[in-house]
Amino acid sequence: MTAIRSHAGRTASPRTARAINDRLALELLQREGPLTAAQLKSLTGLSRPSVADLVERLQESGLIAVVGETGADRRGPNARVYGIVADRAHLAAFDVRTHSVAIEVADLLGNAVGSAVLPVDPFGDPQRTVRRSVALLERTARTAGAGALHTIAVGAPGLVDPATGELRATGQLPAWHSALVAELRRRLSLPVLLENEVNLAAVAERRLGSVRDREDFVLLWLGHGVGAAVVLGGVLRRGASGGTGEIGFLPVPGTFQLPKASGCEGGFHSLAGSAAVCALARSHGMPVSGEDDAAAAEGVVTAARAGGKQGELFLDALADRVVIGVAAVTAVLDPGCVVLGGEVGRAGGTDLAARVEERLGRMSPLPTQVRAGTVAGSAVLRGAVLLAMDAAQDALFTPEV
Template sequence: MPASPSTARAINDRSALELLQREGPLTAGQLKQLTGLSRPTVADLVDRLTAAGLIAVVGEAGEQRRGPNAKLYGIVADRAHLAALDVRTEGVAVVVADLLGRALAEASLPIDAASGTGAAVEQAVAFVERVVKEAGADRLHTVGIGAPGLIDPASGELRDSVSLPEWHRRLVAALQERLPEARVSVENETNLAALAEQRDGAAHDRDTFVLLWLGHGTGAAVVLDGVLRRGASGGTGEIGFLPVPGTSNVPSATDCGGGFHSLAGSAAVVELAEEHGLGVPETGSEPTAAAVVRHAVAGLPDAERAGRFLDAFADRLAIGVASVAAVLDPGCVVLGGEVGQAGGARLAARVGERVRRMSPLPTEVRAGALGGGAVLRGALLTARDRAQDDLFAPR
């Protein structure tokens, strides 16, 4: 059954907008060539999208060309403003961007949870409002939030967890109250990091892979056949609770101590480095575990001791990677987060070598490209996609 005229127009408009978002400004002739539509159809859709305020003339193509055929059309970037948040136990990072995802303002702030939940929430919300103002945005269309913990697949809300500060859950509701016109959503931080690594990072050529998050804690995100898998309760990837050899006990329902977290979490990495005679370097803003691994990769302070530490750390990581491979057979595991990025290709190669000995399933191990910034990047990509889904939808 052929599409109705209105449906066909909506499909054509969306196709043109996606091309402009991906390729940048185009002439009507270029839109005709890339979409395969007729000249009159392209002229009509350009008129519609211009009247709707979604595209505008942004220049002309070619130094010698003038006239209607030379006009370059681009998406009106300030048609909507977006915000992305990376909510950590100790603070919040925020970026405000336009509809094309170009950052207009970005900042981070430590949050003092000891002052009480209400005060912490107010501090975080006021900070977001300040960054929005600095960006020159009158209002926000969409807010994407990345946070640790489980997201309820039915409600889309951050679930209660004894290991996370209460202000995390309260923050989402407070932002929605203070920004009533914005669409506010929250997603697990590791899931967002995986989306970012797939779009812009180490997994750009993979539609099936697992991101192993290595930061303050551990986590995993599972992407199968291009779809992020969350599980029945939203808990896919809670690898910190995975029972593993090499620990003194087993994890419980409320404590991942004794699980994979005890081998690969930040405190465990620092302790392992000290066992191998490596000092803890001054880190500045970099997480301590990431600084330790970065120095070891550089052979500091002693190449032999650093190499032994990296071997021991790779032994630990290989246990988690091989477990993931045995269950999911993803073909590729990305070592993400600040620690994964700090380890780079040298750590990834060590882990990959061990996994090949442990598993019959071919599993490529790659270093993450985006590090800790992947969460904020993933939150921004998600916010942009949702805003475009709304604004580009047929009216």
Template sequence: MPASPSTARAINDRLALRLLQEEGPLTAGQLKERTGLSRPTVADLVERLAAAGFIQVVGEAGAQRRGPNARLYGLVADRAHLAALDVRTEGVRLVVADLLGAVLAEASLSVDTREATGAAVERTIALLERTAKEAGVERLHTIGVGAPGLVDPVTGALRDSTKLPEWHRRLVPALQERLGARVLVENETNLAALAERRDGVARDRDTFVLLWLGLGIGAAVVLDGVLRRGASGGTGEVGFLPVPGTGGLPSATGCDGGFHDLAWAGAVLSLAGEYGLVGAAEPLERAFDVVREAAGASGGAAEEFLDALAGRLAIGAAAVVAVLDPGCVVLAGEVGRAGGDALARRVAVRLAAMSPLVTEVRAGILGGGAVLSGALVTAREAAQEAVYSP
């Protein structure tokens, strides 16, 4: 049975809106080419979507062209507003953006580990409210939150963990209650993978594994274009991988003795100390600088350190590759970005020696900002789906 005229119009409108979401502004002629609809049908849907406040003229396709087809139509960006938060143990970074993801304002705050739960939550929400107000935003439609730890795949809530501060779990329901916005929480490493796939080094990959290498470590798995979370939300907890070289085994209550002990920032700093590249009592963040400096050096202890680090990372990567055969591993986070192509090449060589599965190793290009970018991508896609539904 053919669709009714109203159903056909809704399908056409949704198709046009999806194209504008994915590709950005298009002319009526470009919409005709991409949808396969007739010129009159496209003209009708453009008029209909503009009248509904979904789209507007945002420019012209070229100065040499004139007429209706030269007009560029884009989504109305201020129909709703978004926020994204990167929640870490030591603080929060956040941005406020329009519905197309253009950042309007950003801010950050530090949270002392001794600060009371209620105070940390209140300061975070107050900062978000103040930042939104400074951006001229009265109400937030959707908020994306990236945080360490497991996210329950059923409830979407952060699961209880003795390793993480309680204010992380209290923040999401407090945001919902105080601001009345839709709040979406996701593991930070998963968000980094979404960001690298949309705007980073994995844009051409439907299947890959991202290794997050920073103050902590983790992994995100994307198979056939879908982020895989697992039955309990724990896909990618590679810190618990039993690997040689740690002198112990991980347990159900902690990843000490697992791959974590080879690759987290403290382990990287200790390794750099073995090669005389750092002194004692250096802050953990110094590990990122050491990796960056070694990646730019030639010869000597710096290259030896980078070789040793690559060997460690390849051990964890080989275990993941043996199970998933992703064809591509992205080294992300602060260490991955600091090491760049120099570290990625070394890991690829060592991985090839350990595994018969052909695997490309790439350096992530978004660094620590990938979590915030991924949170914004998540908020934007969810909000557009809700707002741009004719």
């Protein structure tokens, strides 16, 4: 076995070296999928005895198991394929909105095993909403056979204070969002992670979606509200108060007033939020249906892509609005790539993204790609699952030294 040196230059103790090797093997199994001992030897550079020892240790700890065999004869120790025991722990993710709570339960590898959605009356009893949300989680986990949960991640609109980790609402967001996080922590007594919803969508797009090849990008969320997530050098940037990306408050031309600290009406939100998108569609003679603005905006943008000349004119007008926010972000950050996410951004697809990129090229000297978000389902839920998965794996995959 090759000696491993610590960051300080000292040779690591055998116990520390074993812990480092175990963690390396688990990370490879998580990233590459099931592997044979020979493949682990090749990927880690460890000796055959060292790999045999770590496989034995990880099996005894319940973290990995034989999941199949490979090779011509498919028998014997060399043919065994080892994989992470996915049901060693279960996770939960929340996507908290004004009108709904969406839940997903997943295994240790992030595979969904159960999901549910709770419609919410924004004017109803906040405590009742919190109780129903927690009860729904427990019921969903029980139905999925998940048993005890290891980690929960919650995505919510608003500012997450980097100093306290608490949610600080902006505008007219409901107070029960913070109460839900507090109740989950109190009742379940397990780690509950909180992150801004748009930041989680950016995590999902970088790991699973349209920017897996980018270290620098901005995700522009176009939905009920508007927001942005900033990733530079592969790191999610939150800002001094957690407010990086609150682009809904950006003063822009074409609105009726300047935004205020208490609400973003009059800012970019009033130009590109779902209510504004619906109003723009009506002004182009396009039918808008549905009580929820976000769903209605998604529907009308989807219809516009197949709506002939009328749909094209609407998409042109929408791109004229969206590019104002994109140009502001590009001028300040020069990320090289902007992803259009949220219900409207994803519904607009390449048709809207191409229009915005063309307009941006005429407005800015900075070369910038504009891409549509591609994560299927709720990007916020997927990002929350990834956040919980990383935290759980970090806890479970770190042996004591």
